[in-house]
Amino acid sequence: MDPALSPAGRRAAAIARHLAAGALPAPPPLAAAAALLGPSPCLSYAPPESAENAPAFPPTELRALLDGHHLMERDWVFRVMEESQLFCPRQRGGGSRVFVAPDYNDGKEAQREATMRRVAHLAQRGVFRGWLTEPGAEAELRKLALLECLGVYDxxxxxxxxxxxxxxxxxxxFLGTKRHHDKWLxxxxxxxxxxxxxxxxxxxxxxxxxxxxxxTYDSKxxxxxxxxxxxxxxxxxxxxxxxxxxxxxxxSQLHINGKNEGVHAFVAQIRDEDGNVLPNIHIADxxxxxxxxxxxxxxxxFQNIRVPRENLLNLVADVLPNGQYVSVIDDPDQRFAAFLSPLTLGRVNIAVNSVYISKVGLAIAVRYGLSRRAFSLTPDGPEMLLLDYPSHQRRLLPLLAKVCLMSSAGNFMKKMYVKRTPEMSKAIHIYSSALKATLTWQNMITLQECREACGGQGLKTENRIGIFKAExxxxxxxxxxxxxxxxxxxxxxxAEFLAAQKKKKPFKGLGLEHLNGPSPVIPDKLTSSILRSSKFQMDLYCLRERDLLKQFTEDVSIHLAQGKSREKALMLSYQLAEDLARAFTERTILQIFLADEMNVPSGSLKEVLLLLRSLYVMVSIDESASFLRYGYLSLDNVVSVRKEVLKLCSELRHHALAVVSSFGIPDAFLSPLAFDWIEANALSTGSH
Ligand SMILES: Cc1cc2nc3c(=O)[nH]c(=O)nc-3n(C[C@H](O)[C@H](O)[C@H](O)COP(=O)(O)OP(=O)(O)OC[C@H]3O[C@@H](n4cnc5c(N)ncnc54)[C@H](O)[C@@H]3O)c2cc1C
Structure with missing residues (x-):
């Protein structure tokens, strides 16, 4: 290779070599063909670690904060998967680098059986021990941590x-009683x-x-x-x-003597021990x-199948042998809500799992951005690293900030859930709904951006990000x-707003206490230090939330005054409802992160947390029209915010590798694109 050639010249030479190889009458065996290409590639891969400064903070400390709990158990279950052939380990990219991922080339039946074999293996390794029978918050948190990691695999x-x-x-x-627990847990x-x-x-x-x-109950x-x-x-x-x-x-709807008592939950067997579908049950794919x-x-x-009276999950309501309906909850709305309670744990898990998936996407895209070059600024200059483009930083680094804040929010949610009391049900429902929606939506945005940031390589299934979008x-x-x-x-x-007004009592819970004080005042001129201060950030979010809550309530009351029903009035005010729910969720996420940040001693990690938090807030302002629409910020102020986004991105750029390294995802669960992607695609490695 002629080192004097410009990048364009080198590319032309490579294309010429490629065309010459294509002109051969028959393709040579891979090893021989690889030898023809010569030992030195046009570009050489430099691992991000070789060019980046050493981390300014210990990534293990950030990992402890972001993972929040059960780090050793996470590492253990990752290893359990890495060590088993059932998890399809593949050697890629030279050396001993091995990646694990399902074989998506399999048809759906083969994929289903592979999933079941993996489940059986995990059961045999004791992963699920105590998941339903061990009491206590610690056991529940452990279970959540393990399931998050399993989701990173597939x-x-x-x-x-x-x-x-x-x-x-x-x-x-949670819906059954002792007889159900004894029989099935x-x-x-x-x-x-x-x-x-x-x-x-x-x-x-x-x-x-x-x-x-x-x-229908048959009392006879x-x-x-x-x-x-x-x-x-x-x-x-x-x-x-x-x-x-x-x-x-x-x-199903429970009918007793012609009266519908509403939705209830029953247990029914649908297959026998040999896997045959039972009579009068029909199943289709x-x-x-x-x-x-x-x-x-x-x-x-179900074709009139019969199940014993005892199969009604009867914690909330029961049917006595004579057909009498009894319930510990009189209000049908509250009773119905109780029947949906099993969904909460799943919702919490989905929210935190989506954050982990964003981390995988970002770890791959950031590492690739630190090793992939495109275009030179001068005719003979070196091509630029993708992550040195301010536009690339603007695309990826705010997502990095969001995922870190959302990790904290996920941990808060889990810890609240595992310490739940009946009084906390409403708050848990609201937080888990807001976070499940926001974190999963954000995951899809993150994956799409990461996919595009990796260019065509993002579309290769083995590079994970593309397939994650569908998964x-x-x-x-x-x-x-x-x-x-x-x-x-x-x-x-x-409802909280109305209750506080009616009872003339201060707001308590859901972080709404800020509504009890005076409305925050936003400074006219926003300097960089004001924009980065937690006081300004919380003030702005609180101002938006309190104003939107007031506006939403007023809008609903206008519809009510026009004779509309409550449900219709709420429905018609949907634009304000959407803005309000977003304002509540973003304020909640910021508040939770600030609490975590406060516990970190002064030093380099705390400084990076400040950057992450400030970028999260600045980008949310930059991306949301509501701050201008409702006049919380002036035009000049949003221009200042936009400039601050650029500054924060360029500062965070230096910590990007350390932040993704702190996600704690083993290399085997990333993809070849995160490492030596030239070696991984060498002719000698064949097609994959
Ligand atoms: C892969 C997969 C696995 C699943 N696994 C299970 C399972 O194991 N068990 C199970 O019971 N279910 C399962 N589900 C079902 C899942 O929970 C439902 O798909 C989900 O609850 C949404 O219901 P739906 O599909 O009927 O959509 P709909 O409820 O009909 O919603 C369709 C659209 O209408 C909108 N919409 C609905 N109501 C309103 C409203 N009031 N105001 C404004 N817009 C509204 C929604 O936002 C949505 O965009 C699964 C679904 C999928 C795709």
């Missing part, structure tokens, strides 16, 4: 396990039964109250007769139903999906559609 694996433990298992545990933990959770129907998803499956036989009365009542999307599940939770093909989603029809898209829909969840957040805030 979404299907996490969902297959999640449906079994978090939906079926949680329903038995340990059996579930040991996989003696395989559970699924049949709530959704073809005709009703988000609107669970509208489901049409009917369970002391049994419930469960029936699918019409096609729209078929259970749809039920994870595990198509191939493997032996039992299901069936959500949901077919190939855009992702998650390692999960056997199915449809179920994780469903997170915005299942276990609560994101739009519907955000509506519930704004409705709940509206």
């Amino acid at each position: 979404h299907s694996l996490a969902i297959k396990i999640g449906v079994h433990f978090f939906l079926w298992g949680s329903a038995i545990k 340990l059996a579930t933990e040991n996989y003696d039964v395989k559970g699924c959770f049949a709530m959704t129907e073809l005709g009703h998803g988000s609107n669970v109250r509208g489901i049409e499956t009917i369970a 036989a002391r049994e419930f007769i469960i029936n699918t009365p019409c096609e729209s009542a078929q259970k749809y999307w039920i994870g595990g139903a198509a191939n493997h599940a032996t039992h299901t939770i069936v959500f 949901c077919g190939h999906k855009i992702g998650l093909n390692g999960v056997d989603n199915g449809r179920i029809w 994780f898209d469903v997170q915005s829909t299942f276990e609560g559609d994101n739009n519907v969840l955000m509506q519930q957040v704004s409705k709940a805030l509206y």
Whole structure:
């Protein structure tokens, strides 16, 4: 190679060599062809670590903050997966570098069986020990940490396990009583039964109250007769139903002596021990999906099947042998809400899992951006590293900031959930709804940007980011559609506002205490130091939230005054509702991160946390029209914010590698693109 050649000249020479090779009559064997190319490639790969400064802070400390809990257990379960052939280890990129990922070339049936074999292996390695039977917050946090890591390997694996433990298992545990616990909890933990959770129907998803499956009580036989009365009542999307599940939770309307008591949950067996579908149960596949093909989603029809009276999950309500209906909760709305409680754990898990996936995408894209060059600024100058382009920094680094703040929020949510008391139910529902929606939406935005930041390489399945987009898209829909969840957040805030006004009591909880004080004042002129101060950032977010809550309430009351129903009035005010739910969530995320930041002693890590936090806030202002629309900031101020975004990006650029290194994701779970991507694509490695 002639070192005097310009980059363009080098490329032309490489193309000429390539064309010359293409002119050979028959392709030579790979090893021989590789030898023809010569030992030195046109470009050489330099690992990001070789050119970047040493981290200004210990990445292990940031990891401890972001992972929040059970770091050793996470590392252990990552190793369990790396060590097993079932997780498809592949050597790529020379040396001993090995990557693990499912084989997406497999058809859906093969993917489903591979998922099940992995589940069996994890069970045998003791990963699920205590998941349903060990009490206490510590055990619950451990379980959540392990499932997050399993999801980094494959979404299907996490969902297959999640449906079994978090939906079926949680329903038995939290809606059932001793007789159900004795019969099914340990059996579930040991996989003696395989559970699924049949709530959704073809005709009703988000609107669970509208489901049409009917369970009629037969007091003579002391049994419930469960029936699918019409096609729209078929259970749809039920994870595990198509191939493997032996039992299901069936959500259905409970009819007693002609009276509908509303939606209740029952246990029904759907397959025998040999996997045969039981009589009067019909099961069909949901077919190939855009992702998650390692999960056997199915449809179920019940043809007047009979289950014993004891199979009603009766913590909340029961039917006595004589057919008398009894419930510890009188209010039907509250009773219905109690039946949806098993979904909360799944929602928490989905939120935190989506953050981990964003971290994988960002770790790959940032590492690639620190090793990939494109174009030179001068005719003979070196090509520029992607991450040295300010535009590339603007694309990736705000996402890095967001994922760090969202990690803190996820940890807060988990720790709140595992210490729950009945009084905390409302807050947990609101936080988990807001965070599930926001974090999963953000994950999709992050993956798309990371995919594009990797150019064409982002589309290769082995580089993970592209396939993740299809695999994780469903997170915005299942276990609560994101739009519907955000509506519930704004409705709940509206109810809080009305209650505080009516009772003439100060706001308490949900971080709304700021509404009890005077309205914050935003300085006219925003300097860099003001923009980075936590006081300004919280003041601005609180100002927006309190104003939107007031505006939303006023808008709803105008509709009410015009004679509209409460539901209709809330529906018509949806624009303000959306802005309010977003304002609440962003303020919550900032507040949680600030609490974490305060616990970090002064030093380099704290300085980086300040950069991350400030970039999170500046970008959220830059990207949201609401600050200008409602006049919280002047035109001059938003211009200052935009300039600050640029400055923060260029400062954070120096810490980008250290931040992604602190995500704690083992190299094997990233992709060849994050390492020596030239070697990984050498002719000698063949096609992949
Ligand atoms: C891969 C996969 C796995 C699943 N696994 C399971 C499972 O194991 N068990 C189970 O029971 N279910 C499962 N589901 C079902 C899932 O929970 C539902 O798809 C989800 O609840 C949404 O319901 P839906 O699809 O009927 O959409 P709909 O509720 O019909 O929503 C369609 C659209 O209408 C909008 N919309 C709905 N209501 C309103 C409103 N009030 N105001 C404004 N807009 C509204 C929504 O935002 C959405 O965009 C799974 C789904 C998928 C795709």
